[in-house]
Amino acid sequence: MKYKLLLLAVLILGLALRLYKVNIFLADHHSWRQADTAAVARNFVKEGWNFFLPRIDNKTPLHPGVPNDKRLFLVEPPIYNSIVAAIYKIGGIKIEYARLVSIVFSLGSIVLLYLLVSLYFGKKTGLLAGFFFAVFPYNIFYSRTVLPEPMIIFLNLAMLYLAVKWLETNSTIQYFLFVFLSMLSFSQKAFPLFLLLPLAYLFLKKYGIKTFLQPKIYFWVIISFLPLILWRWWIGHFPEGIPASLWLFNENNIRFKGAFFYWIFAKRIGELILGYWGLPLLVLGIIVKVKKEGWFFYLWLLSIIIFIFVFAAGNVTHDYYQIPLMPILSIFLAKGANFLLFEKHENFNRALGVILFLICLVFTLAFSWYQIRDFYNLQGGVDLAGAAVNDLVPKNALVLTGDSNDATLLYNTNRFGWSGGYASNFPNTSETIQKIISLGGSVYVTTKFDRHSDFGKYMLQNFPIIKETNQYIIFKI
Numbered sequence: 048m049k050y051k052l053l054l055l056a057v058l059i060l061g062l063a064l065r066l067y068k069v070n071i072f073l074a075d076h077h078s079w080r081q082a083d084t085a086a087v088a089r090n091f092v093k094e095g096w097n098f099f100l101p102r103i104d105n106k107t108p109l110h111p112g113v114p115n116d117k118r119l120f121l122v123e124p125p126i127y128n129s130i131v132a133a134i135y136k137i138g139g140i141k142i143e144y145a146r147l148v149s150i151v152f153s154l155g156s157i158v159l160l161y162l163l164v165s166l167y168f169g170k171k172t173g174l175l176a177g178f179f180f181a182v183f184p185y186n187i188f189y190s191r192t193v194l195p196e197p198m199i200i201f202l203n204l205a206m207l208y209l210a211v212k213w214l215e216t217n218s219t220i221q222y223f224l225f226v227f228l229s230m231l232s233f234s235q236k237a238f239p240l241f242l243l244l245p246l247a248y249l250f251l252k253k254y255g256i257k258t259f260l261q262p263k264i265y266f267w268v269i270i271s272f273l274p275l276i277l278w279r280w281w282i283g284h285f286p287e288g289i290p291a292s293l294w295l296f297n298e299n300n301i302r303f304k305g306a307f308f309y310w311i312f313a314k315r316i317g318e319l320i321l322g323y324w325g326l327p328l329l330v331l332g333i334i335v336k337v338k339k340e341g342w343f344f345y346l347w348l349l350s351i352i353i354f355i356f357v358f359a360a361g362n363v364t365h366d367y368y369q370i371p372l373m374p375i376l377s378i379f380l381a382k383g384a385n386f387l388l389f390e391k392h393e394n395f396n397r398a399l400g401v402i403l404f405l406i407c408l409v410f411t412l413a414f415s416w417y418q419i420r421d422f423y424n425l426q427g428g429v430d431l432a433g434a435a436v437n438d439l440v441p442k443n444a445l446v447l448t449g450d451s452n453d454a455t456l457l458y459n460t461n462r463f464g465w466s467g468g469y470a471s472n473f474p475n476t477s478e479t480i481q482k483i484i485s486l487g488g489s490v491y492v493t494t495k496f497d498r499h500s501d502f503g504k505y506m507l508q509n510f511p512i513i514k515e516t517n518q519y520i521i522f523k524i
Contacts, residue, residue, distance in 0.1 A: 050170045054161055054177065058154055061181030065150045065191045068423050070143040072430035073193060074455050076422035077367055081193040082458035087125055088193075089140055089461075090118075091132035099281060101125045105454045106445075106486075107465045107472050109290050118463065119288025123235045124278050127195040142193065149197040153190035156197070156374065157181055159204035164378055166211060167340040171389055175381035182412060184419040185320045186373045195235060196370045202232040203239050204374060207347075210246055214253045222263060229271035234278055237358065238371045244350040245343050252341060295361035302359035310363045311355060319366060320373075322415030324407045325380060332383030348375045384408075426455060428494035428518030433459020435514055436521060440490050447483045447524070449475050449493030456492065464488060468495065475502045480510075484524055491522040 073081055086103040094102065103120040131145045138144055157177040165173030180186060190197050209225035212218070232239040250258045258264060282289055301307050317323060337345075351371050355362045362368040387400035429450070436446060437460055446464035448456040452471040457464055465483060467473030473483065480491065490513070497503045506522055513521040 050174065053174050054158070057161075057174065057177050057181050058157060061154055061157055061187075061190075062150065064182065064187045065153065067187075067191075069146050069150075069191060070141075071423070072425055072433070072459060073142050074425040074429040074433075074459065075192075076188070076424075077192065077194075077365070078426065078429075078455040078458075079453040080365075080367070082454045083120055084128060084195065085131075085142065085145055085193045086454070086458055087120055088128040088131035088135065088145060091125075091128060092135045092140060096129065096132060098125060098129060100285075101128060103454070104457050104463050105466050106463065107452070107467070109287065111472065113287045115287045117288070119285050120290075121282040121285055121288040122290065123195060124274070126231065126235070127198045130198075131193075145193045146191045149193065150191050152197040152201040153186075156201045156204050159201065159208050160374060160377060163204065163208045163211065164381060167338075167343075168382065168385065172381045172385045175384045176377045179377040179380045179384075180373060183320065183325075183373070183377075184322075184412065184416040186370075188419050188422050189367055189370050192367075194367065196367065199232065199235045199239060200370065200374060202228055202235070203242060203371075206232050206239075207242065207245070210249055214249055226267050226270050229267065230274050233271050234274040238351065238354045241350040241354040241357075242347065244353070245346040248341070248343055248346050252343075295358045298360035301363055302356060307359055307363055311369075315362075315366055315369050316372070316376075318414070319418050320369065320376065320415065322411035322413065322418070324410035324414065328380045328383035328387075328404070328407050328411075329376065330383070331386055332379035332381065335382050335386050344375065344378055348379070351375060426494070428516075429456050429459055431516070432456060432492055432494050432519035432521070433461070435519065436460035436462065436490065436492050439513055439521065444490050445483075445486070445488045446490045446492060447473065447479075447488050449491060450495050456494065460492065462490075464490075468493065477502070477505050480506070480524055489524060491524050492519060494519045496520045 068075075073085055075081075083103045083105075086105075087101040090102045090104070091097070100117075101120050102118040104118065106116055106118055108115050127148070131148050134144045134148060135141075157180050160180055161170075161173040161177040163173075164176040206225060206228040209221050209228055213221040213225050232242075250261075250264060254261055254264075317326060321329065333345075333348075354371065355369070358368065384404055387404040433456055440446070440460075440462070442462075444462055444464075446457060446460050446462040447467050448454075448460070448464070449468040450456050450466075451469040452466050454466045457466050465473055465486075465488065467479060467483075468475055473479045475493075483491075491506070491510070496506075496519075498507060510522040510524050513523050515521070
């Protein structure tokens with residue numbers, strides 16, 4: 048009962064931390080990716096649910112010269128988006144509902160971490176793992192974003208937990224739950240596939256060489272990968288809706304360069320996630336003597352590191368690519384904390400251990416939060432410009448944004464159209480405006496208008512202003 052109450056306290060703390068700014072406009076850190084995820088969910092409500100042809104708001108081609116007029120966005124199967132859309136159907140389209148879906152999955156991950164870690168290290172370490180997962184600022188922020196990652200982390204943890212339980216008990220129910228969760232996990236993103244390494248270790252630990260003679264293992268492999276194979280086959284029919292992804296591997300040959308190690312291991316893991324002072328606990332957790340768990344957790348950590356190296360450019364470019372590290376880092380941090388707080392050793396000063404733990408905890412949270420706090424800031428004027436367009440222009444108007452290729456502003460207008468401006472297929476030129484008009488566009492909005500530029504003068508001389516403030520301008524074109 049004591050541990051259940053403590054787990055409940057951790058969950059309440061985790062929920063409270065994740066509700067910070069939960070109802071702000073979708074214009075915070077990495078909103079460009081969140082906007083597409085949120086648009087798919089919103090359009091499931093506006094245009095009808097079509098799981099196999101998810102659509103965003105943006106008609107801008109995903110590949111140069113390849114039109115995407117149907118606004119297709121074919122990445123992972125839209126399970127998360129579908130759940131959000133179902134909530135929208137009940138309570139209305141509000142971005143906080145999408146964030147709450149992510150939060151619920153994150154809280155579920157805390158419970159699963161507690162259960163999984165408790166199997167190997169006891170309930171104290173399980174609680175500590177859940178606690179670290181609940182309070183690390185990096186994880187708090189990304190646990191309330193409109194991204195599928197919080198759901199995928201939940202699915203991964205459930206898959207691993209059910210694998211361990213099935214291999215312990217040989218329960219048929221747990222086996223089929225494990226298969227089902229594997230199907231969902233492997234169909235979503237690339238990083239769950241790397242968890243095949245610790246899963247293979249579990250199989251070999253249980254069956255040894257006879258692993259290759261187990262019908263259940265072969266059935267699991269076939270069924271688990273079938274949805275992924277079928278989904279990739281299906282979306283291959285619509286290449287215009289598949290974002291470019293080859294660059295994620297090793298663009299500019301970044302892998303193994305000094306910059307790669309600096310950005311991943313110093314800036315992201317050391318500074319952003321662990322706030323420097325989490326490193327002693329992590330190292331201590333890694334070097335604590337291996338016991339019942341064997342090499343399972345080490346191979347889990349290794350699998351995510353391999354993922355980071357394989358998708359080197361993606362991990363350097365996007366800090367949310369390190370989300371898969373959070374569960375396993377929380378586990379090793381918990382091992383380190385448990386050693387300082389509870390392990391008995393005649394040559395170890397317990398009081399100093401507790402003090403050291405508290406110092407590390409306070410500093411790591413403080414320094415990580417110092418980096419993360421700006422993630423909650425909104426892009427200047429994007430929220431106000433989007434709301435103004437939504438209020439002032441017809442619902443069927445097609446909108447061109449002029450900020451950049453980022454779809455955040457377009458999403459906040461609640462209209463279909465094109466993202467234009469910097470680094471876009473539709474730069475801010477008179478030729479772009481004429482082309483958009485020919486495609487049916489009728490509104491231009493931007494938060495980065497320069498009235499003294501050639502383009503600014505062209506717009507002011509040729510098109511009426513719907514509304515202008517010191518943060519944005521809207522033209523009828």
